[in-house]
Every structure is written in structure tokens, then in C-alpha cells.
Amino acid sequence: MSKLATVVRAGLRSNFGLATIKYRILTEKKDRWLVPLFGLAALGVVPMFYGIVLLIQNVYYVLRPMGQERALLSFGILAGQLLILLFGIYYIIAAFYFARDLDLLIPLPLRPGEVMASKFAVVVINEYLTVAALVLPVIITLGVVAHASVGYWVNAVLVYLALPIIPLALVSLAVVVMMRFINVSRKKDALILVGSLVLIGVSLAVQIALGRSGGGHVGMGAGTGGTQAAAESLAAFFTSPNSLLNKVGAFFPPAIWATKAIAGGFSGEGLANLALLLGVSLVLFAGMIVFAEKLFYRGVIGLGETTGRKRRLSRDEMSRRVAGGRRAFAAIFGREWKIMNRTPIFLLNGVLVSVLLPAMFVLMATIDTGGGSGAGGGPGSGQGGDTMALLKMLMASDPLLVILGAALFMTICGSINGTASSTFSREGAQFWISQVIPVAPREQAAAKFVHSYLAATLGVVTSAIVAGVFLHVKASQLAAGAGLALVAGVALTAVGMIIDLARPLLDWTNPQKAIKQNLNVLLGLMADAGILTAAFFGVKALIRAKLAPNVVLGIVLVGLAALSAVSYIILLRFADRRYREIS
């Protein structure tokens, strides 16, 4: 048992780099600036969380007279567990089979179950962080509003700790069996890519299926229709006898046990459900370890071997394939392009997300009335839905708002990917090459900028297509919105790159850490949110000043262009300085 604890502790330390962070902040005093920055970033997301808490509170007050307030708790927990269940497969495959430290762990005198437990612990901790935003606001708001007993809080902590275990253990069992029987040694990259895409497809299909059958009114227009209206539609959603909640609750009972355990506190019902949840978690975890003992190493050993076909190029072939006269800028851009596209995790998180986000928007906006019969979107049009109807109504109201709204949507879709804010981190241990080649850092940064900006442009283009096809935004308005988004994209790309350049994560062993678990990507998103919020208030002030729409657009364009120019210049100068400092 002590050996298991040691290997789990080592896995957590190695993955989360706590010792490194402590060393950098306390001993080397390098990352101290991060502390106030995180404080600032936390302040930045406070308004958003405040809105969510208000919404939950309103729903609670609507549900309480009906005695249905527990449904809210179930919904939060269920959403968290389903998220883990669906995306856990992706994390589990990466952690169990493609972490590079497996080469170090496997030769050690450890049992396969111990190695797997160490990897499992890392994924569990990651999931605590992932589902926190989904689950904690519900649990905490409900506890506070309902003046919950001590039992509620104690059980809530235990339930939260157990929350990822059942879905992840189920996923692990499936993955361990699959990897044992499928020979993937030559196609591991394709496996991750196809597997991830299939999973995303399945997750979307499940949402559509459940959304259609549930007849739910999730109230996607919460931000525009006011919290009261959203609360009422959410209440209807929860109390419907054929609700999504009941259907999925029946499909995945642990969410119901967790709800009863928290809501019941120290009562008989609460403790019984807590025991059931913890007991099943333990049994599944133990079952996973037993399976691991038999199957884990059979799937993992030899997986890292890649073989290539030996073939000598003829003189002509060699002459064709040896390049000549390409500029350094083009060479660096080409390197970025190839490495990004050939690393599935980079491609998924850096490029495909730009396409997936607008696609998800379309799906979510079209399913909420479950049949394309919402106001404004007649049957057969394929664009039904309360959200869509609401958006179309807004479209008709004010052309200026249409352009600005479209620009905001396109900017978000363009900047949500992690390409810019992981651009230096992705080089990892190979960053030495960039430091020794005779190419000015500003030129390298410029080539990387073009690559990252292309990913942003892809998001702008796909979202423009979505806005044009599904929301019937006029071509002239689309063009104006796209113009603003493309200009804003320069600033957001440059800011993301500056953040990554300030503290590149170069010592990763699993490419997932370079982009998916890279703090810089999160910081980049926060910075983007900050810039867009500032722009929002600026535009609001301009509209209130009753300026002509064209003047407002002109000022916004000039403002964004100035910000973009300044950010880009800062990026180039910063690159010249930082390339020499990074060691």
C-alpha cells in the first residue's frame, strides 16, 4: 500500500509540477508576477460567476414551492459526471498509454495496477478542476440559499471527491480492454484523432437525442431574456414528467445517489446514498485495478514503438525533395504547420476546435425546442429553436447590433483555440533549435504569428458561414463583422503569444500538457475575455452617446487596429528579449 501511495504521489508531483512551481515562485522568484495576475484574472471572471449564481438562485426559488429543488442539484452533478464520462476516454487514453514517463515506470518493480492507479489519480485531480465550474456553483449556491445543515456540507465534500471515480473507472475498464485487443502500435496518432472525433460526435449526438426527446427548454437565451425568464424555462425543464433529467438520471443512477446523499445530509437517506456512492466507487476502482493487473501492460508495452519503411531515394527524387532558396520565415512557418497538423492533440485543440465551436453552436441553438418548430423558424427550414428565433428577432432590430454581435461571435470562435497561447510551449525540448539558428527571434515570432493567425481566421470563416447560413445575416453585415473580427484577431493572437512567451512550458513529456493542460492557454482565454469585456463597455458607451452607427463602427475599428498594432509590435520586441533569456 505504501508503494502505491509513493507512486501516486510521484505521479501527481510530476504531472502538476508542484515542486517546480514552489521552486520558481519561492526560491528562484521567477513566476511571482503570476500571483497578482491570477488574482486579477479571478476578479475578471467574478461577474460571470455572479450571473450564474443569480440564475441558480432564481431557479431555486421557482422550484422550491414545487418541492423540486433537488432537481437542480442532480442537474449540476449529472452534467459534471456526463462530461467526465464522455471526455474522460480521451484523457484516459492519453494518460494511460501515451505518457512518456511510462518508459520509466514500467521497468520499476511496480505492479501494473500501481502504475495505472498513479495515472488514474492524475486524471481524477484534473477532473476535479474541470468539473468545478459546473458543479461547485450549484452545490454552494443551493447550500447557502437553503441554509443547509452540516451534513449537507460534509456529504457534499465527500460526494465531490468521489464524483469522477465512477465515470472514470468505467471509462478505464473500457479503454484497457479495447487497447489490449486492438493492435494500435502503428496507428496511435490516428487512433487518438479518430477516437476523439468519434467521441465528440457521440457527445453531440447524445445531446441532440436527449434534447429532442426531452422536449426541454433549457433557456439558452438566459443572457438576453433576463434571469427570471430563464429561471422559469429551467423550472419547466426540470419538472416536466418526461424531462431530460429523469431520462438521464435513470440512465446514470450515480447522479441521483449523489443528489440524495448531499440533500439528505446526515439523515438515513443521505447516509445510505452516500454509502452506496462511495461503495460503488470503491468496487469499480478495485475492479479496474484487477483488470489492470491482467491487461494493462499487454496494451501498453510496445505501443510506443514506431516503425518506418526503409526506402532509399533515387538521385532524382532526392533532388526534387531537397529544397533550396526558401526563406527562413517560410521554413519556420512550414515547421509550425507540419508539427501542428501531425500531432493529433495539437490539431484537435489548436485547429479543429475552431470548426467544432460554430458547429456546436448550431446544434445547441437548433435543438432546444426539439423539432425545429420554434417561432420564426418554421418546420423544414431546419433552423428552429428558441435561441435561433430570439437571435433572428435581434437581427431584425438593429443593424449595428447585428454587425457587432456577429463580430463578437466570430472573434470568440477565432480566439477560443489554444494555438497562439501554446505556440512556444509546443516546441518543448526542441526549443534549443530556435535559440541557436541564425534567425532573428522577431522573424521567428512573426512566422509563428502568421500560423496562429491562420487558425484564428479559420474560426472566423466557419463562424461567418454559420452566421450567414443559419442566422441569415446579410452579406454586407457579415463582411463588416468579419472585418472587425479579423482585426481583433491580430490583437488576441499577439496577446496569447506574449503570454506563452513570458512563461513557455517546455519541459512537457506528454503533448497534451503543452496545449490542453497548459496554464498559458487558460491565461490567454482570460486575457481575451478581458479585452472583449473592455471592448463591450467601450461600445456600450459609444452607443449611449448616440453616435451614428458608422461612426461607432469606425471608432471600434480604429481602436481595435491600434490595439492590434501595439500588441504585435510588443510581441516582436518581447521575442527579441525572451529568446535570449529562456533557458
Add this chain to the structure above:
Amino acid sequence: MIELTHVSKSYNRGKVKAVDDLTLTVKPGEIFGFLGPNGAGKTTTIKMIVGLLRPDSGRIAVEGFDVGADGLKAKQVTTFVPDSPAVYERLTGLEYLNFIGDVYGVPKAERLERIGKWLEIFELAPVVTNPIQSYSHGMRQKIVLTAALLPAPRVMVLDEPLVGLDPRAAHQIKEMFREHCDAGKTLFFSTHIMEVAEKLCDRIGIIHKGRLVACGTMAELKAVDRTEAGQSLEEIFLELTDK
């Protein structure tokens, strides 16, 4: 030529002195072997020469170009082989060589000739279109060496270049070292293999605890040492670093 003048470098805000007031000149046409125990400051010195680390004080010049002030010009005449061959795994060997050829501005004809020559010598020709990911450690080391030779640099800096190479490749590398320096170019490399340093190097420097404790030809090192004649480099090394 490589010139280090009163170069110092410390880590952890001055608490750990990695290189202490190092002054050293490596002349054109010279193979210079840099020896020292683990943690003596070899890799730190090498990283400062190629621009991967900045010295706290002192000046480093390569072919007369100040590495700090004229970094790009210094890099244009220098290539570097690190102790662990971390290269872009998702590129093929040929794509990596093309990348290096592009950034150093190597014309196509010269590129073709040098790539062809070194791929044959290192027996990499049949796998050059495969991803580097599929290469063994030794093959990666060879592709990094091929890339370092591609620009035909005036100065080559290599950190433990023979580690991981099979005897045939190691032999060819040593011949290449000689060929390189016979053409009037400079080669600076670190090694733990005393025999190689003794047989191959024109001059040898021994660094210990960040300070250069000995520097010269084999004959000079033997003369400086006070003990009995006929000592091997290994014995001199052990004696100088046993403090």
C-alpha cells in the same frame, strides 16, 4: 575562433557558481577538447558559446562576433550538437535537414551534395523520409550531426557528441573532426572519453568547479603536472579534479 574573456555564470541568484572567470581561446584549425567532472560547468560554458545562456559577466566572441551584441552573425558561423538529440519528432529526417538548410541559407547544390555524403556515411539514406519519431537514439544523434555539418560552419560546438553512436559512426565522426579542422575551422567539444580527447584533440581544457584548472596540449598538460612522467590523461584528470 572562439574567445572567452573572464566569463562567469551563476545560478540561483548567485548562490551556485557554474562558471567562474573563464578565459580561453580556441584558435582556427584547432580541435579543442573540454573535460570536467559532472556539474563542473562544461555544458554551461557550451550553452553560453552558442547563445543558449547569457553570461553574467565577461565576453564571448565567435569568429570575432560578440555572441551577445552580434548574436545572429555569431550563430550564422556556428552549429551546435547538444548532449541529448531532441529534434522535431514529427518531421522526417529530410524535412529537418531542409529546415536547417533554409535557416542557414545553404544553396541547393551544396545541400544536395552534403546531405548525400553524410546520409551515406551515417547509413541514414534508407530512412531519411521516415519521421524522426521512428529513429533510434543513435540515428537521432546522427541526424543532428548531419544537420550541424550541413551549413559547413566555421565553428562547430558539440556537447558529448560520441554518446550513443556505434563504433563505426564514432570513427567517422572523429575523421570528420580532423577534416573540419584541417580546413582551418574550429571545433570545440566536451567529452568524458579520455582516450578520444588524448588522441584527437590539439588542445585540452579541464574545468573543475567552474574554473579552468588546466589547458594546453597533451605535452603541456604532462609538463605542468608535478608527478611522475608517462601519466595518461585519465590520471592527470583524476588528480586535477580530486579536490
